[in-house]
Amino acid sequence: MSTARFDPTRSRSEPPASPVLDRRRFLGEAAAGACAAAPFLLGVVRLPAAFGQQPDGAYDASEHYYGMGVDPRRCIGCARCVAACKTENDVPAEPHFFNTWIERYVITEDDAVQVDSPNGGLDGFPPLTQANVERTFFVPKLCNHCDNPPCVQVCPVGATFMTEDGVVLVDDEYCIGCRYCIQACPYGARYLHPETHVAAKCTFCYHRLVRGQVPACVEVCPTGARIFGEVRGRATPLARFMRFNQIQVLKPHLNTAPKVLYANLDGEVR
Amino acid sequence: MPGYIYPNEFELQWGLLIVLYPYLTGLVAGAFILASLERVFNVREVQPTYRLALLTALAFLLVAPLPLLAHLGHPLRSHEIFLTPNRKSAMAMFGFVYAWYLAVVLLLEVWFDYRKDLVLWARNDRGVMRWIRYALTLGATDLSERSLRFDDRAGRVITIVGIPSAFLLHGYVGFIFGSIKANPWWSSVLMPVVFLFSAIVSGIALVLVIYMLTTMFRWRKVDVACMDKLAQFLFYAIVVDFSLEALDFIHRLYEAEESIQILSQMVESRLFLSLIVLQFLMGTIIPLIMLALVSPGLRKGGFVRLPPELKHLTYLVAAVLIQIGIFSIRWNVVIGGQLFSKSLRGLTVYKVQLFGIEGLAMSVALLLLPFVILWALVKVLPPWMDEAPGEAALAAEGPAAGLPSQG
Amino acid sequence: MRVGGSDYDKYELSFTIASQCAGSTSVHIRALMPRYSGSRFRGGDGPRMPQQVPRLVFVFAVALLAMVIARWYLVPDTFGDIGHYRAAAVDSIAARPMKYAGHQQCTLCHSPIQEARLASNHKGVRCEVCHGPAAAHIAAPMEVKPSIPRGRDQCILCHAFNPSRPTGFPQIDPVVHNPLTPCKDCHDPHAPEPPVVPESCAACHGEIARQKLVSHHASLECEVCHAAPVTHKSNPRSARPSKPTDRSFCGACHAIGDPRAAIPQIDLQTHGQPYTCWQCHYPHHPEAP
Numbered sequence: 025m026s027t028a029r030f031d032p033t034r035s036r037s038e039p040p041a042s043p044v045l046d047r048r049r050f051l052g053e054a055a056a057g058a059c060a061a062a063p064f065l066l067g068v069v070r071l072p073a074a075f076g077q078q079p080d081g082a083y084d085a086s087e088h089y090y091g092m093g094v095d096p097r098r099c100i101g102c103a104r105c106v107a108a109c110k111t112e113n114d115v116p117a118e119p120h121f122f123n124t125w126i127e128r129y130v131i132t133e134d135d136a137v138q139v140d141s142p143n144g145g146l147d148g149f150p151p152l153t154q155a156n157v158e159r160t161f162f163v164p165k166l167c168n169h170c171d172n173p174p175c176v177q178v179c180p181v182g183a184t185f186m187t188e189d190g191v192v193l194v195d196d197e198y199c200i201g202c203r204y205c206i207q208a209c210p211y212g213a214r215y216l217h218p219e220t221h222v223a224a225k226c227t228f229c230y231h232r233l234v235r236g237q238v239p240a241c242v243e244v245c246p247t248g249a250r251i252f253g254e255v256r257g258r259a260t261p262l263a264r265f266m267r268f269n270q271i272q273v274l275k276p277h278l279n280t281a282p283k284v285l286y287a288n289l290d291g292e293v294r
Numbered sequence: 295m296p297g298y299i300y301p302n303e304f305e306l307q308w309g310l311l312i313v314l315y316p317y318l319t320g321l322v323a324g325a326f327i328l329a330s331l332e333r334v335f336n337v338r339e340v341q342p343t344y345r346l347a348l349l350t351a352l353a354f355l356l357v358a359p360l361p362l363l364a365h366l367g368h369p370l371r372s373h374e375i376f377l378t379p380n381r382k383s384a385m386a387m388f389g390f391v392y393a394w395y396l397a398v399v400l401l402l403e404v405w406f407d408y409r410k411d412l413v414l415w416a417r418n419d420r421g422v423m424r425w426i427r428y429a430l431t432l433g434a435t436d437l438s439e440r441s442l443r444f445d446d447r448a449g450r451v452i453t454i455v456g457i458p459s460a461f462l463l464h465g466y467v468g469f470i471f472g473s474i475k476a477n478p479w480w481s482s483v484l485m486p487v488v489f490l491f492s493a494i495v496s497g498i499a500l501v502l503v504i505y506m507l508t509t510m511f512r513w514r515k516v517d518v519a520c521m522d523k524l525a526q527f528l529f530y531a532i533v534v535d536f537s538l539e540a541l542d543f544i545h546r547l548y549e550a551e552e553s554i555q556i557l558s559q560m561v562e563s564r565l566f567l568s569l570i571v572l573q574f575l576m577g578t579i580i581p582l583i584m585l586a587l588v589s590p591g592l593r594k595g596g597f598v599r600l601p602p603e604l605k606h607l608t609y610l611v612a613a614v615l616i617q618i619g620i621f622s623i624r625w626n627v628v629i630g631g632q633l634f635s636k637s638l639r640g641l642t643v644y645k646v647q648l649f650g651i652e653g654l655a656m657s658v659a660l661l662l663l664p665f666v667i668l669w670a671l672v673k674v675l676p677p678w679m680d681e682a683p684g685e686a687a688l689a690a691e692g693p694a695a696g697l698p699s700q701g
Numbered sequence: 702m703r704v705g706g707s708d709y710d711k712y713e714l715s716f717t718i719a720s721q722c723a724g725s726t727s728v729h730i731r732a733l734m735p736r737y738s739g740s741r742f743r744g745g746d747g748p749r750m751p752q753q754v755p756r757l758v759f760v761f762a763v764a765l766l767a768m769v770i771a772r773w774y775l776v777p778d779t780f781g782d783i784g785h786y787r788a789a790a791v792d793s794i795a796a797r798p799m800k801y802a803g804h805q806q807c808t809l810c811h812s813p814i815q816e817a818r819l820a821s822n823h824k825g826v827r828c829e830v831c832h833g834p835a836a837a838h839i840a841a842p843m844e845v846k847p848s849i850p851r852g853r854d855q856c857i858l859c860h861a862f863n864p865s866r867p868t869g870f871p872q873i874d875p876v877v878h879n880p881l882t883p884c885k886d887c888h889d890p891h892a893p894e895p896p897v898v899p900e901s902c903a904a905c906h907g908e909i910a911r912q913k914l915v916s917h918h919a920s921l922e923c924e925v926c927h928a929a930p931v932t933h934k935s936n937p938r939s940a941r942p943s944k945p946t947d948r949s950f951c952g953a954c955h956a957i958g959d960p961r962a963a964i965p966q967i968d969l970q971t972h973g974q975p976y977t978c979w980q981c982h983y984p985h986h987p988e989a990p
Binding site for chain 3: 083085097098099100101102103104108111112128129130148149152157160161162182183184185186187188193195196197198227230231232234235237238240243244245246247248
């Protein structure tokens, strides 16, 4: 019955076969797939330039200004973003190095707030032990790519900086590893990379942006809790997100002007 | 789920080495300010400690950047701080403040102060020492009255420049911490001022200890007036330092911002020993009472009149306690500022390693190194007035000044 | 050697400058002292610079020169081209390899599966969420194959019941929901609508069902208060169930006069006006005051 929507020719009277075991459909798809893939396999057609291992020269940083919207009400805490980020950016697998992580908030009726993020959310979240839970939710965290970044301000040598398109990056060939930026970040978004001994953090997957792709965490978020795009003007999903939601940022009193924008954020999140 | 720290906060970034750095620079600034008392403010009593204070400052200043260097992820890139300093970064100025203070203030002051003696010593020396001392004069061997007067005036000018420089050196270290708005334990306008006064306290206490011990080991008599004056200044400096710290503490408690809960929790648990016991009780209150009773700080001759030996022992104990207290202050600032999460929801722990580049052994070595350097400096540049070539030696040179010694 | 006081002042002036900005002073001093004749000045007469000054100026000049030369050689080429950083760093970060290829690339070969997925409740779940990073597969389609999760683990990451998940997100209890059976036996991951439209609302609304189960409303079926259109079960977001609209709905049981004495009853006219019942009482767990 459910398969009827993508296969309207199929009769409703047919027994509801398990779709994966449906040999007829599998063969059909396999054939179609092979046909579609043939030109690539034969080397006749090349993949679009946007997908190369090297960025093409066409990217113009001055045309972009990136930000990310986060809607905690959509976050299911599956931590696919955390896993994808670790893979995409070669983040150390050990549990204390994260470019992005998921926090679970549990607020009980006595107004006690408990937060946890076991292995950044990667190991799942243990069952709640509290009675009288008032509200509970997940919040994805990452570098806020502040417009007024305290980490960039304090870097003594100019090894961390904001690019023209608004992304805060670390030059890992120039960083001296003094860790002042880690101290200056109010959000705990930076860490010292255990192998390269330089500061490391979320790059908004800059290497993907220049190839026209969204950051890996956005790509794999199954519920659309992360929305990526331009914070200025352009018609992107983020622009719509900013228009239709009330926007909050983390620790606004520090005047860091984050470009990671949260919709419907609970006041206990910090 | 007791308490929460951001996952990246699990590792403390600044360990024992960074505790050493403000401690060492504090000693430098304090010792220099003590030296300036004699030079600029004409406090004659502390004259026996003048050169010793200068050399102490120099020895500690030479070591001060080493802990910084050792904790860097890439020490070989440290020169970048001179090549491409970020003008907006407080830390970028370190290189320049340090270079200014070392080259323009301390080295020049020591050089002008010792030049005459270096020339005279070099004439009487044999072997390597003769050449070391001659090289240190940079070949400027003119001992004419005019030239010596120039030395004296130059030294004075440098000391006058040096006082704000010493304030800059250590106030700036305080600013490195005080300007971090992300950290409520650090972020405070009072931080540079508190650092400065605690620096003065620690510097005076250190010179007092070194002066007393070296004099004893040389079997000379300790200058009673000098010790009293040192103790008196030490007392005043602690009073100011303690008042500033109390002000900072009360201010935080009274404002009770959102961080107050986690900070109180931290002070009551993780920092109880180092802040309440070591810094407050042992490092401040007890020496304060000792000095108030014994030193001439409040009443000429002190409230409790002790025989000189016992009095000096009291000073010595107070000064050692103060050193422990000031080290605890540095610990409480540097480590304390990282023991709570910036989520303000949990505390973490700091475990000192025993060995390794950021371990305890390294820190102890770096604490002892200034004394080794000081020992070497004292060999080349004896600071004792009773060993300095007197006016007689200069007069004996007569018209032959500048020529090799006649023996 | 005697020198007049005025000359001395001149020396001191020049010295002060020398000590502060040693780099450019030698010229200045020469201008002040036309008869200066090098560092040896024994013999001769007239105003001369103290021997110390040229020596120190020399030392400082050498140090500064060394610094300038070092800067010249050591500052990286592209430093400062755009801002206070190495412009080349941006390029090297941009050149890092991608591991997640992006769903657009998958479509090029696997369009039928993509179309099915895009028409299903998994339209937001892009290929690499379940199959992992695929850039290596795209670069070498035959040699490198992405993973195909066949057990329950991958599905449970999102669909195991967790009270912190948003209400309405389909969740099951993995312990009781067909344990040990791979999810794909019943649900096509590319079109995961359940093969049988769920009998029970609890299949998706587990959190509410669980709460209701321990409340005094346990005996009430969902349909007592909500009317769900048939299409809600197959396409939940397009046709939403109804909700009670006014106080009289709850009043049907809870207004004074109802014969069932065990039910708490209130005077609808006076109790809690002008609010609706569910502004204070949560209908799925009405014990809460």
